[in-house]
Amino acid sequence: MSISSILTIAKSALSANQTAIQTLSHNIANVNTPGYSRQEAVLEEAMPTPSSIGLMGNGVTVRQIKSYLDQNIQNSISAQNSNLQGQTVAGNYLTSIQSIFNEDNSNLSTSITQFFNDWQTLSTDPTSTADKQTVASDGQSLSKVINGMYNDLTSLQTQANGDVNSAISDVNTTLTSIASLNQEIAQGQVGTSEANDYIDQRNQLLQTLSGYMNITCVTGSNNMVTVFTSTGKTLVQGNTASQLTQVQNQQTGFTDVGLQDVSGNVVDITGEISGGSLGTLITTRDTTINGYISDLNGLAQSIAQNVNYFSQMGNGGTPDQAASTGTFFQPVTGGDYAENMALSDQIMDPSGNVQLDNVMATSSTTDTTDNDVALAIASLANDTVLGGNTVSSTPFASSATALGISGSLAVNGVAVAIGAGDSLSDIAATVNGIKGRTGVSASVTDSSTGYQLVLTAAAAGDHVSVVNGDLDASSQNLLQTLTSTSQSSTTAALNLTGDIQLGQGQSVTVSASDSLQTVVNNINGEIGATGVTASISNNELALSNASGPITVPAGQVSQALGVTGAAYTDYEAGVVSKVGEAVKSATDLTTYSQNAMTSLQAQQASESGVSIDEEMSNLIQYENAYQAAARLYTVADSLLNTLMNAVGVTTTT
Amino acid sequence: MRVTDSFRFQTYTATLSTLESQMDTLTNQVASGKKVLVPSDDPASYARNMQITAEQSQNTQYASNLNSLQANGAYYQTSLNSIGDILTTVKQLAVQMSSSTVDASSRSAAADQVDSYIQQLAAVGNTKVGDTYIFGGEKANGAAYTLDSTTNSVTFNGTDNVAKVAVNTSTTVDASISGNTVFTGTVNGQNVDIFATLQQFGNDLANNDTAAVQADLTDIGNCVDLTANNLAYVGTYTKNISSLLTTNTTTGTTLTETSDNLVDVDTAQAYSDYTTLSTAYQAALYVMSKAESLSILNYLPA
Numbered sequence: 001m002s003i004s005s006i007l008t009i010a011k012s013a014l015s016a017n018q019t020a021i022q023t024l025s026h027n028i029a030n031v032n033t034p035g036y037s038r039q040e041a042v043l044e045e046a047m048p049t050p051s052s053i054g055l056m057g058n059g060v061t062v063r064q065i066k067s068y069l070d071q072n073i074q075n076s077i078s079a080q081n082s083n084l085q086g087q088t089v090a091g092n093y094l095t096s097i098q099s100i101f102n103e104d105n106s107n108l109s110t111s112i113t114q115f116f117n118d119w120q121t122l123s124t125d126p127t128s129t130a131d132k133q134t135v136a137s138d139g140q141s142l143s144k145v146i147n148g149m150y151n152d153l154t155s156l157q158t159q160a161n162g163d164v165n166s167a168i169s170d171v172n173t174t175l176t177s178i179a180s181l182n183q184e185i186a187q188g189q190v191g192t193s194e195a196n197d198y199i200d201q202r203n204q205l206l207q208t209l210s211g212y213m214n215i216t217c218v219t220g221s222n223n224m225v226t227v228f229t230s231t232g233k234t235l236v237q238g239n240t241a242s243q244l245t246q247v248q249n250q251q252t253g254f255t256d257v258g259l260q261d262v263s264g265n266v267v268d269i270t271g272e273i274s275g276g277s278l279g280t281l282i283t284t285r286d287t288t289i290n291g292y293i294s295d296l297n298g299l300a301q302s303i304a305q306n307v308n309y310f311s312q313m314g315n316g317g318t319p320d321q322a323a324s325t326g327t328f329f330q331p332v333t334g335g336d337y338a339e340n341m342a343l344s345d346q347i348m349d350p351s352g353n354v355q356l357d358n359v360m361a362t363s364s365t366t367d368t369t370d371n372d373v374a375l376a377i378a379s380l381a382n383d384t385v386l387g388g389n390t391v392s393s394t395p396f397a398s399s400a401t402a403l404g405i406s407g408s409l410a411v412n413g414v415a416v417a418i419g420a421g422d423s424l425s426d427i428a429a430t431v432n433g434i435k436g437r438t439g440v441s442a443s444v445t446d447s448s449t450g451y452q453l454v455l456t457a458a459a460a461g462d463h464v465s466v467v468n469g470d471l472d473a474s475s476q477n478l479l480q481t482l483t484s485t486s487q488s489s490t491t492a493a494l495n496l497t498g499d500i501q502l503g504q505g506q507s508v509t510v511s512a513s514d515s516l517q518t519v520v521n522n523i524n525g526e527i528g529a530t531g532v533t534a535s536i537s538n539n540e541l542a543l544s545n546a547s548g549p550i551t552v553p554a555g556q557v558s559q560a561l562g563v564t565g566a567a568y569t570d571y572e573a574g575v576v577s578k579v580g581e582a583v584k585s586a587t588d589l590t591t592y593s594q595n596a597m598t599s600l601q602a603q604q605a606s607e608s609g610v611s612i613d614e615e616m617s618n619l620i621q622y623e624n625a626y627q628a629a630a631r632l633y634t635v636a637d638s639l640l641n642t643l644m645n646a647v648g649v650t651t652t653t
Numbered sequence: 654m655r656v657t658d659s660f661r662f663q664t665y666t667a668t669l670s671t672l673e674s675q676m677d678t679l680t681n682q683v684a685s686g687k688k689v690l691v692p693s694d695d696p697a698s699y700a701r702n703m704q705i706t707a708e709q710s711q712n713t714q715y716a717s718n719l720n721s722l723q724a725n726g727a728y729y730q731t732s733l734n735s736i737g738d739i740l741t742t743v744k745q746l747a748v749q750m751s752s753s754t755v756d757a758s759s760r761s762a763a764a765d766q767v768d769s770y771i772q773q774l775a776a777v778g779n780t781k782v783g784d785t786y787i788f789g790g791e792k793a794n795g796a797a798y799t800l801d802s803t804t805n806s807v808t809f810n811g812t813d814n815v816a817k818v819a820v821n822t823s824t825t826v827d828a829s830i831s832g833n834t835v836f837t838g839t840v841n842g843q844n845v846d847i848f849a850t851l852q853q854f855g856n857d858l859a860n861n862d863t864a865a866v867q868a869d870l871t872d873i874g875n876c877v878d879l880t881a882n883n884l885a886y887v888g889t890y891t892k893n894i895s896s897l898l899t900t901n902t903t904t905g906t907t908l909t910e911t912s913d914n915l916v917d918v919d920t921a922q923a924y925s926d927y928t929t930l931s932t933a934y935q936a937a938l939y940v941m942s943k944a945e946s947l948s949i950l951n952y953l954p955a
Contacts, residue, residue: 032659098692103703113707117714124721124818124828127784127794367791371816375825381711382822569707577700580692587693598667602660609657613949620953 003643005049005056006636012059013629016043019062020622027610035204037069037608039196067196070607074203075217077600078210082275084593085211089277091586093160093284097292098579100152108149109569111142112303116381116568123374126361136347136354139307139328143341146300150338153293160285161254167212167278168244168257174209178202178227179241186222186239194223209235214275231272233259244269254285288582293336295575300337303380303568304329308344310376314360326360328377382567399424399536400515424536426514445536665941672934679927688918698915705912711822712905718818719898722826726891728782729830733887735777736835736847737880739770743851744877747870750858757861764858768805771851775800775807778832788832790815797832805855807848809833820897821904827890835883840875847876 020041030036044063048055103109115138122131181202188195202225209215214230220238227236235242245258245266257273258266273279305321312319312326324331327344334340342348346358362370400423418427682688692699749755750763778798780787789797790812797811813833817825836847850872857865 095693102691103699103706109703109707110710113710117710120714120718120819123816124718125783125785126816362791364791367812367814368795369785369789369793369816370791370812370814371818371828375817375819378819567707570704573700573703573707576692576703577696580694580696580699583691583693584696601663602654605657605660606654609655609660611655611657614655616949616953 003636003639005058006632006639009046009057009059010629010632010636012046012061013632014626016041016060016062017622017626017629021619021626023065024615024618024622028612028615031610031612035200035207036610037067037196037200038610040066040068042066065196067194067199068608069196069199069203070604071203071219073600073604073607074207077597077604078203078207078215078217080593080597080600081207081211082214082279084590084597085277086275086280087586087590087593089163089280090284090288091583091590093156093280093288094579094583094586096156097153097289098583100149100156101292101576101579103576106145106149108145109572111138111145112568112572113381114138115142116378119374119378122359122361123371123378126369126371126374129356132356132359132361133354135359136343136356140343140348142303143329143343146296146338146341150293150296150336153289153296154339157254157285157289160281160289164255164257164278164281164285165246167281168246168255171209171212171278172241172243174205174212175227175236175241175243178205178209178225178236179239181205182224182236183239186224189223199223210276212276212278213273214279229259229269229272230274231269233267233269233272234261235259237262252286257282292575292579293338295578296338297336299568299571299575300341301332304332304337304341306380307377310373310380311360313363313376314358314373316363316365317360326358328359381569399428421514423515425518428536429514429518661944665937668937669934672930672937676927676930676934679923679930682918683920683923683927686918686920687916688923689916702912702916705908705915709905709908709912712901712908715819715821716898716901716905719820719894719901722818722820722828723891723894723898725782725787725829726887726894728780728787729887730884730891732777732780732787733835733880733884736774737877737884739773739777740847740873740877740880743767743770743854744870744873747854747866747873751863751867751870753863755863760858760861760866764855767851767855767858771805771807771848771855772800774836774847774851778807778836785829786811787829788835790829790831790833793829805852807852809836820894821901824897826893826897830883830887830890835880838879838882840878840882843872843875845872845875845879847879850876 020043023039023041027038042063042065043060046058046061048057050056099105101108115135118131118135118138122128122135125131181198185195185198185202188198206215206217206225206227209227215235216228216230216232218226218228220226224238225236226234226238228234233242240262242262243260245260247256247258247266247268247270248254249256256268256270257278259269260266270282273282308321308327308329308331309319311328312323314326317326321331324344324346326346328347330340330342330344332340343354346355348354361374362368363372364370402421402423418430422430681690689695689699689702746763746766750760775798778788779796785793786795786797787793788811789795791814792811795810797809799808799810800806801808809832811832813831815831816828818828819825838845850869854866854869854873857869
C-alpha cells in the first residue's frame with residue numbers, strides 16, 4: 001500500500017488501454033480487408049498483492065490479443081467455395097458452348113434446311129445450272145458452318161486447357177504461401193496468443209485453394225495446417241509444399257495434372273481432382289466439350305454419308321463408301337467429320353471452281369431431266385436421325401411374321417430395302433448380308449417378350465437409318481443401334497420383300513418367306529467394317545452403330561416399325577436444348593451456391609467482421625479509461641505534495 | 654446478429670446487381686420482342702422454335718414447289734385445249750369427208766389440211782416453257798416430238814415416266830405430264846394414238862378411200878374423247894395442287910402462331926415486371942442512403 005502503487009496501477013491502466021486502442025485501430029484499418037477477423041485486447045486484473053487487509057489489486061494487464069474467428073464457419077466457406085468456383089466456371093464455359101450452338105449465331109439449323117430445300121428446288125428443274133450452283137454453294141456454307149462450330153468448340157477446349165495451366169500455377173503459388181505461413185504461424189505463437197493475422201491470411205489462401213479443387217485440411221501441432229487432395233495426397237505439410245506440374249497428355253495434347261512431392265516424384269492426379277475451378281475445367285475440357293463435338297460429328301457424318309450415298313447413284317453410278325467417285329461431300333478418312341466436312345473434289349476442284357456437271361440430280365444416264373437423286377437427297381431432310389448408337393424397334397409378336405410394310409433402312413447411308421413380306425428376321429438377314437460393305441451385323445434375339453432384330457455397328461462412324469422403315473427407336477441418344485418391332489418367332493416368314501442396302505452399296509435381298517433369323521443370317525454372313533450391326537431383341541429389330549447418328553427416312557417403314565426420332569434440324573434442336581438445359585442448371589446451381597456462400601459469409605461477418613460503430617464506441621470507452629488513468633497521476637502527485645508539505649519540507653514562499 | 658460494415662456494403666451491391674441483371678433481361682426481351690433469347694432461357698421452347706423455324710422454311714419451299722406446279726398446270730390446260738380444238742376441227746373435217754359425195758380433189762385438199770394439223774399437234778407436243786419441253790417426261794431438255802416432214806410420222810423422244818416433286822413431307826406429285834399420256838391412251842376399250850390416227854386419216858383422204866375415211870371417223874372420235882379425259886385429269890391435277898397450296902398456307906399460319914406463342918414476349922407483362930423491378934431498385938437505393946446516414950461518426954466531435 002503506497003502512493004507509488006497508485007502510480008504503478010495508473011501506468012498499467014494507461015498501457016492496457018493504449019494496447020486496446022492500438023488493437024482497435026488495427027480493426028478499423030482492416031475494416032475492408034478480406035478474411036480479416038476482428039481482434040480484441042483481452043484485459044485482465046493484474047496479480048494482486050497480499051496485505052494485512054487481504055489481497056490488494058494491482059491494476060490491469062493485457063492477457064492476449066483475441067481473434068474472433070470461427071474456424072468451423074471458415075472451413076464451411078472453404079468447402080462451399082469449391083462448389084461455387086466449380087459451378088461458376090462450368091456456367092461460363094457452358095454459356096460459351098451455348099453461344100456456339102445458339103441458332104441466332106450458328107445458323108446451323110437454317111443452313112441444313114436451306115441445303116435440303118435447294119435440292120428440292122433442283123428437283124423441280126433438274127438440269128438448271130443456277131440451281132446446281134446454289135446446291136453447291138449452300139453445301140459449302142453448311143460445311144463451313146459445321147467446320148466453324150467445330151473450330152469454336154476446339155478453341156474453347158484449348159482455352160480451357162490454358163485455364164488449367166494458369167490454375168496449376170496459381171495453385172502452386174498458393175501452396176507455397178500456405179507452407180510459409182505455416183512456418184510464420186508456428187514461430188509467431190506466444191503462449192496462448194496466436195499469430196492471428198497470419199492465420200487469417202492462411203484461411204484466405206485455403207479458401208482460394210479450395211476454389212481450385214476439393215481439399216482436406218488438418219490442423220496439427222504448432223497450429224500448422226496439413227493440406228491433402230480429396231483423395232488424400234499431401235499438398236502441404238508443415239513448412240513444405242508439394243507442387244502441381246503440367247504433364248502433356250500424349251493422346252490429346254492437353255495438360256494433365258501431375259503432383260510433384262518434396263522428393264521430386266511426379267504422380268498423375270488428373271482424375272483425382274474433383275470440384276473447384278480446376279476440377280471443372282478438366283471435366284469441361286475432357287468430357288463436356290467432347291460430348292458436343294461428338295454430337296456435331298454425328299450430324300456431319302450422317303448428312304455427308306447419306307447425301308453421298310444418293311449422289312453416288314448419279315449418272316448410273318453405284319454407291320460405294322470406299323470410293324470418292326460421285327460424292328457430293330468429301331469422304332472423311334481421318335479425323336473428325338465436323339472438322340473436315342467439305343464439298344468433294346468432284347464438286348469443287350482444287351482451284352475452287354464448282355463442277356456443275358458433277359452435282360447429280362438423276363441416276364439415269366439417258367433421262368436427263370429425271371430428278372430421283374435430287375428428290376431422294378431432299379427427302380433426307382425429313383429422315384429420322386436417331387440419337388444413340390443403338391436403336392430398337394417396337395416389339396413385334398414374332399420376328400418371322402411379315403411386317404406388311406415396304407421401304408428401306410439406311411445404314412451408313414446405304415439403303416436397306418424392305419418388302420411387304422419381310423419379317424424382322426428378313427430385315428436383319430438383309431442387313432447382315434451386306435455386312436461386307438457396311439460392317440453392319442444383324443441378329444435375332446429371343447426374349448421374354450418376343451423376338452427382335454438387332455443391328456450392330458462395328459466401327460466408329462457407322463450409322464443406320466430406316467427409309468420408310470418399321471424400326472422403332474427405343475433410344476434417343478446419339479445413334480448406333482436400330483431394332484425392329486418384335487415378332488413371335490425368329491423363323492416364321494415376315495412376308496416382306498425388298499432389298500436391304502448397307503455400307504458401301506451392298507444389298508441383301510429379303511423375300512416373302514424370309515424369317516427374322518434368315519435376315520440376320522444373311523446380313524451377318526458377310527464380313528465387313530462399316531460398324532453397323534442388325535439384331536433382334538425382345539422381338540425388335542435393332543440396328544447398332546459404333547458411332548454417328550442412325551437416320552430413318554420418313555415414310556411407311558419408319559411408321560410401321562414405330563421408329564421415333566427427329567429430322568436433322570430436330571436433332572440439332574435437341575443438341576441446342578441439351579446445351580440450354582446444361583446452362584440453366586449450371587446457372588441455377590451457381591445461384592444456389594452463391595446464396596449458400598452469402599449465408600455463410602453473413603455468419604462469418606457476424607462473428608469476425610469489423611463494425612465501425614462498435615469500434616468507435618469502444619474507442620470512447622478506452623479513451624475515457626485512459627483519461628481517468630491519466631488523472632490518477634495528478635491525484636497521486638497531489639497526494640505526494642500534500643504528504644511532503646505535512647512532513648515539514650519547507651517550501652519557499 | 655452483428656451487422657458489420659463490409660458485409661453491409663456487400664449486401665447492397667449484391668441486391669443492386671441482382672435487380673440490375675433482372676432489369677437488363679427484361680430490357681433485352683422488350684427490345685428484341687422475344688422472351689426466349691438464348692436456349693437456357695427456356696430450352697424446350699427454344700428447341701421447339703428451332704424445329705418450327707425449320708418447318709416454316711420447308712413449308713415455304715413446298716409452297717414454291719406448288720406454285721411452280723400450278724403454273725405448269727396452266728400450260729397443260731392451254732396445250733390440251735389447243736389439242737382439243739384441233740381434233741374437233743379434224744372431226745368436223747372427217748364428218749364432211751366421210752360423205753360418199755365428196756370428190757377426190759376435195760379429199761386431196763383435206764389431206765393437206767390434215768398434214769398441217771399434224772404439224773400443229775406436233776408443235777403443241779413440243780411446247781417449251783423456259784428450257785423445258787413440258788411433254789418430254791424425264792427427257793425434257795430436248796424436243797419431245799420429231800416430225801418427219803416426208804411421211805408426216807411423229808416420233809416421241811421423251812419418257813413415259815415423269816419426275817416427281819415433293820409437296821409436303823410425305824407426298825410427292827407428278828411434276829409433269831408425259832406426251833405419251835396425252836397423245837396415246839385407251840378410250841372406250843380401244844387403244845388410241847392421235848398422231849397415228851391422223852396420219853392414217855391423211856393417207857386415207859389422199860387415197861380417196863371413202864370406206865376407210867368413214868372408219869377413221871370412229872378413231873378420230875376416240876382421239877377427241879381421250880383429250881377430253883386428259884383435260885379432266887389436268888383439271889383434277891390443278892385442283893389438287895390448289896388444295897395442297899391452301900393446306901400449305903394454313904400450315905404456315907399455324908407454324909407462325911405456334912412460334913409466336915413460344916418465344917414472343919408479352920410486352921404488357923414485361924413492362925409491368927419492369928416497373929415492379931424499377932420500384933424495387935429505387936427502394937433499395939433509398940434504404941441504402943438512409944442506412945448510411947446512420948453512423949456513430951455523425952455524432953462524434955471531429
